[in-house]
Amino acid sequence: MDILTWTYILVGLSFALYIGIAIYTRAGSTKEFYTAGGGVSPLANGMATAADWMSAASFISMAGIIAFSGYDGSVYLMGWTGGYVLLAMLLAPYLRKFGKFTVPDFVGDRYYSNKARVVAVFCALFISFTYVAGQMRGVGIVFSRYLEVEIELGVIIGMTIVFFYAVLGGMKGITYTQVAQYCVLIFAFMVPAIFISIQLTGNPVPQLGLGGTVQDGSYLLDKLDGILLDLGFHEYTSGRKSVTDIFAITLALMVGTAGLPHVIVRFFTVPRVKDARLSAGYALVFIAILYTTAPAVAAFGIYNAIDTVAGKPVDELPVWVENWQKTNLIVVDDLNQDGVVQYLADPDKNELTVDKDIMVLAAPEIAELPNWVVGLVAAGGMAAALSTAAGLLLVISTSVSRDLFRTFVPQMTEKTELIIARVSAAVAVIIAGYFGINPPGFVAEVVAFAFGLAAASFFPVIIMGIFSTKMNKEGAIAGMVSGLVFTLAYIIYFKFINPEANVSENWWFGISPEGIGSLGMLINFVACFIVSKFTPAPPEDVQEMIQDIRIPRGAGKAQDH
Amino acid sequence: MPTHKEQMKKYWKRNIRTVLILLSVWFLVSFGFGIILAEPLNAIRIGGYKLGFWFAQQGSIFTFVVLIFVYVYRMNKLDEEFDVNEK
Numbered sequence: 001m002d003i004l005t006w007t008y009i010l011v012g013l014s015f016a017l018y019i020g021i022a023i024y025t026r027a028g029s030t031k032e033f034y035t036a037g038g039g040v041s042p043l044a045n046g047m048a049t050a051a052d053w054m055s056a057a058s059f060i061s062m063a064g065i066i067a068f069s070g071y072d073g074s075v076y077l078m079g080w081t082g083g084y085v086l087l088a089m090l091l092a093p094y095l096r097k098f099g100k101f102t103v104p105d106f107v108g109d110r111y112y113s114n115k116a117r118v119v120a121v122f123c124a125l126f127i128s129f130t131y132v133a134g135q136m137r138g139v140g141i142v143f144s145r146y147l148e149v150e151i152e153l154g155v156i157i158g159m160t161i162v163f164f165y166a167v168l169g170g171m172k173g174i175t176y177t178q179v180a181q182y183c184v185l186i187f188a189f190m191v192p193a194i195f196i197s198i199q200l201t202g203n204p205v206p207q208l209g210l211g212g213t214v215q216d217g218s219y220l221l222d223k224l225d226g227i228l229l230d231l232g233f234h235e236y237t238s239g240r241k242s243v244t245d246i247f248a249i250t251l252a253l254m255v256g257t258a259g260l261p262h263v264i265v266r267f268f269t270v271p272r273v274k275d276a277r278l279s280a281g282y283a284l285v286f287i288a289i290l291y292t293t294a295p296a297v298a299a300f301g302i303y304n305a306i307d308t309v310a311g312k313p314v315d316e317l318p319v320w321v322e323n324w325q326k327t328n329l330i331v332v333d334d335l336n337q338d339g340v341v342q343y344l345a346d347p348d349k350n351e352l353t354v355d356k357d358i359m360v361l362a363a364p365e366i367a368e369l370p371n372w373v374v375g376l377v378a379a380g381g382m383a384a385a386l387s388t389a390a391g392l393l394l395v396i397s398t399s400v401s402r403d404l405f406r407t408f409v410p411q412m413t414e415k416t417e418l419i420i421a422r423v424s425a426a427v428a429v430i431i432a433g434y435f436g437i438n439p440p441g442f443v444a445e446v447v448a449f450a451f452g453l454a455a456a457s458f459f460p461v462i463i464m465g466i467f468s469t470k471m472n473k474e475g476a477i478a479g480m481v482s483g484l485v486f487t488l489a490y491i492i493y494f495k496f497i498n499p500e501a502n503v504s505e506n507w508w509f510g511i512s513p514e515g516i517g518s519l520g521m522l523i524n525f526v527a528c529f530i531v532s533k534f535t536p537a538p539p540e541d542v543q544e545m546i547q548d549i550r551i552p553r554g555a556g557k558a559q560d561h
Numbered sequence: 562m563p564t565h566k567e568q569m570k571k572y573w574k575r576n577i578r579t580v581l582i583l584l585s586v587w588f589l590v591s592f593g594f595g596i597i598l599a600e601p602l603n604a605i606r607i608g609g610y611k612l613g614f615w616f617a618q619q620g621s622i623f624t625f626v627v628l629i630f631v632y633v634y635r636m637n638k639l640d641e642e643f644d645v646n647e648k
Contacts, residue, residue: 066618071599074617078591081622085587088629089580093636207619211609219609237614238603246596254591272647274637281629288622295618550573553645 006375007146014184014379015161018386021180022165022173030414033170033421034101034398035268040175042275046282048178049266051185051387053080053257053283054290055131056138059185059384064356066298070228070236073298075246079253079451081284081291086258088280092267094466096276097549101268102395103261103458104403110465111473112542114407119480121403123457124261127450128392128399129432131262135389136436139382145327145361146378152437158386159433166390166397167425171269174390181383186289188380191373192363193293196300199367206296214303224303231310232345236299241512242504248515255521256451259459262391265398273552301359304366309352310343317341320365329355329362389432397425449491452517456483460524466550469543475532483524490516572643579635583628591621 027033040048058080066073098106104124108117136155143154165173197209201220214220224236234240241249257263266283267276308318314334324330331353332341343352361381364373401421405412412420457480464471464479491513494502504510511519537543548554594602599613607615640646 071614071617074595074614077618078595078621081625082587082591085584085625085628089583089632210619211607211615213609221609221611221614237611238600243596247592250591250596274633274640274647277629277633277636281626281633284626284629288626292619292622547569550576551569551645552640552647554647 003371003374006372007378010375010379017180018177019164021176022169025173025176026168027170027172030417032172036172036175040269042270042279043282044179045270045279047182047286048175049283050286051178051182052391054384055388056385060357060360060381063294063297064359066295067302067359071239072241075249079250082254083257084284092276092280093273094549096267097273102398103264111476113473116473116477121399124399127454128395131450132389132392132432133435135385136432138385140436142381155433155436159429162389163429166393167422178387181387184383185380188376189290193297195369196367200300206293210296210299242510244510245512248511248518252452252455252515252517255455255459259454262395305354314339320362324362329358393425393428396428397421400424452487455517456487456520456524464528469546470537472532472538474535475528478531479524479528482527483520486523487517487520583632590624595621
């Protein structure tokens, strides 16, 4: 069978599975809709969190980014995994004990203020919307590349699927579809990686293959360093960015991960406090499988690309180069007409342009794997994008129905609240789909900054809310607003108002807009601290509540599935 | 017999200490070995890896996983010791 048939079969089967699960697990109460009734096992929640977390960017683009940036790409590897350590030790167990449904819930109750709650809702909506638009776009791109349909149609198909299980199933439906999606995406990522590792280094474990030797007996990474230097590029294993900037970006990504509302809410779904801790551990195991393989895929990919294409005659290139040239992900342009492909750092002489997404998308073809593996990678990319989109849509709908409607119309019945939650999920799907079809130019840019914004707004306020009994509402609001405004202003100035000035000489302390969330977080902490010193301490009952969430025993009842 | 309140204060202190120790390891392997000290550590090699590069792309992630499981184990012990564990 050809690639297209296999892709239709595998993607179709995976969609049927997701819809089946959604119908089987649909939510009947608000508690089920918001937190799956709190009865998800730590292992299932770990898998769901991993799928929720790993987006189209992790699956499709990250390996390619690392391939072209070498050591500098480590910021994503450390940044997007290290946050789980913070989550496990500083947030998850306490928020589970708190036992409500959303992050704004915690902020509003802990800071005894609806103003703080509304600020938190605004932050949650802003972060989630920018993020979800990127996912929808990702679904469309996977569709158009593999199934040869228009991006628009791809987005609409993706919207319909997500609509089905997010709106019907709520958190309960999402959780179990995410478990299935994790299995699909990790299988799809590992199969080509293992085969390429065997072909290149003889070692079936990609994590070891990366440190292994290639055919001529020299180490892969040394060889790569040598080749890249010869071509005028920077060495693969050392960095170009300054240590300060790498530090700041990594910190912003770590703290941002721990502050992302769609990740935090996953820990509301397990039965006990100890399950929340354990579940964070499982989640990181499942994430680490992909995240330690990605740098191997990256190095194998760039090595293969240079080895099989650079310096070769233009009319004797491998088949996969031909195939992917149609999609413009590889462009070969014989500028000097010598019939040979030159790959050079000098943009005036370089004749080979490779898109970062190709390292994962074309991996099965580069390794000459059977056609079904290509279909599998398509299904995996789709699973990664859909699972993240669903998690984000749930945060959006919960924010609207619970944090806004319930706060200001407290007398509404549970049934009404559930209807509002479903309607807002539906509206959010449509808005996200619209932005997927007509992406405003800045979406891709802004997604990367969602982390900085989460780091500068939520993280300090939640931490202080748990670890300081004296932190009050004035401090929290001042912190969130100052952190968010500072970070946003810095990003908007360098990215949109004055992009020409976006060079390291002009950055404050040498920190790029990508890493500025770290500074925003510090400002948030300092503002919290100073303002709280000059304003009254929180009321007695709030201080008691803080004491209570610090002790595991007595977390709310869960229901079995 | 110490009061319940004092007991809980002690529990919280022990909890904070555990977290601080584990977070210093977290900081050391990522920001320390993987970033600040990456350059000098790259002079040391394990197999085909330069050590600083290995910490940045593999070692820190493996350590993070271990840290969380150590935390889970220690906290379950601590909860039991202070009789605040969930049945």
